[in-house]
Amino acid sequence: ETGVTQTPRHLVMGMTNKKSLKCEQHLGHNAMYWYKQSAKKPLELMFVYNFKEQTENNSVPSRFSPECPNSSHLFLHLHTLQPEDSALYLCASSQESRPRGAEAFFGQGTRLTVV
Amino acid sequence: QQQVKQSPQSLIVQKGGISIINCAYENTAFDYFPWYQQFPGKGPALLIAIRPDVSEKKEGRFTISFNKSAKQFSLHIMDSQPGDSATYFCAAIRESGNQFYFGTGTSLTVIP
Numbered sequence: 738e739t740g741v742t743q744t745p746r747h748l749v750m751g752m753t754n755k756k757s758l759k760c761e762q763h764l765g766h767n768a769m770y771w772y773k774q775s776a777k778k779p780l781e782l783m784f785v786y787n788f789k790e791q792t793e794n795n796s797v798p799s800r801f802s803p804e805c806p807n808s809s810h811l812f813l814h815l816h817t818l819q820p821e822d823s824a825l826y827l828c829a830s831s832q833e834s835r836p837r838g839a840e841a842f843f844g845q846g847t848r849l850t851v852v
Numbered sequence: 853q854q855q856v857k858q859s860p861q862s863l864i865v866q867k868g869g870i871s872i873i874n875c876a877y878e879n880t881a882f883d884y885f886p887w888y889q890q891f892p893g894k895g896p897a898l899l900i901a902i903r904p905d906v907s908e909k910k911e912g913r914f915t916i917s918f919n920k921s922a923k924q925f926s927l928h929i930m931d932s933q934p935g936d937s938a939t940y941f942c943a944a945i946r947e948s949g950n951q952f953y954f955g956t957g958t959s960l961t962v963i964p
Contacts, residue, residue: 741895777861779854780896780941780954827895840886843895 740764743828743844750818751852758813758847760828767832769811770841771803774825786811818851825849855879856944858955865962871929873958875942878923882944887916887927890939890957899940900927932962 741762750756762769771783785793786805800822802814811828825848829841858875865871875885886901902909902916902925909916915928929936942955 777956779856779956780943782952829895840898840901843897845893845895 741828741830741842741844743826743847745847746845747848747850749850749852750815752818752820754818755814755816757815758826758828758849760811760813760844762809762811762828762830762842764830764842765832766830766842767808768830768841769805769808770829770831771801771811771813772827772829772843774827774846780827784813815849818849820851823850854956855953856942856955858942858958860958861956862959863961865932865960867932867934867962867964869932869962871927871932871936871960871962873927873940873942873960874924875926875944875955876922876924877944877953879944879946880923881946883947884945885916885918885925886943886945887914888941888943888954890941892938896941929960932960934962934964936960937962 744759768787770785773781773783782795783797784803789805789808800817804812825846827846828844831841856875856877863871884903887899888896889899890896900911900914900916902918904920907918913930916925918925937960939957939959941957945952
């Protein structure tokens with residue numbers, strides 16, 4: 738157990754649905770991240786929050802909307818997704834956002850399938 | 853353009869053997885190079901990392917070799933064990949400039 742908990746573990750949604758992924762960290766960290774992991778592709782950094790403020794958005798489509806109400810919780814709101822958005826979505830946290838989350842602790846991920 | 857190229861895609865090693873995974877990068881501004889280990893159903897976990905001012909870093913059975921002039925770095929797992937079977941990712945980071953890139957991963961299987 739890394740101290741980063743993601744729910745749900747698996748999610749199947751239609752292209753017209755709206756759903757949210759949740760991440761919670763119990764490590765007292767002040768930076769949180771969303772990553773996308775697709776088969777045979779590099780891990781893609783999506784969003785970075787440092788002290789609840791979004792510090793990075795890596796050209797992510799607007800159908801993905803992050804929310805960070807406090808330094809312990811991070812959400813990823815999903816709407817009108819495409820089948821190519823199916824992937825493992827990983828949340829991570831670290832004490833500082835440098836060196837770019839390298840010493841981050843990852844959650845187990847949410848396996849998302851868009852049908 | 854892929855900033856970090858990782859090879860091989862998959863690797864099978866006998867127990868007790870040496871596993872070697874290679875990564876290459878283009879941007880000389882990268883200044884931190886971590887390796888992550890990911891088991892099925894789990895998120896990646898930081899395994900070992902190196903900065904470009906050293907050529908080698910060893911932690912237990914895991915060693916990073918870094919060749920700055922060739923812009924390459926590799927992970928060596930000595931005395932490989934079945935419990936090492938996992939996917940390994942290299943990454944290259946530029947601490948300023950918000951640049952963070954992962955390799956595509958190597959699936960390692962250690963046969964008993």
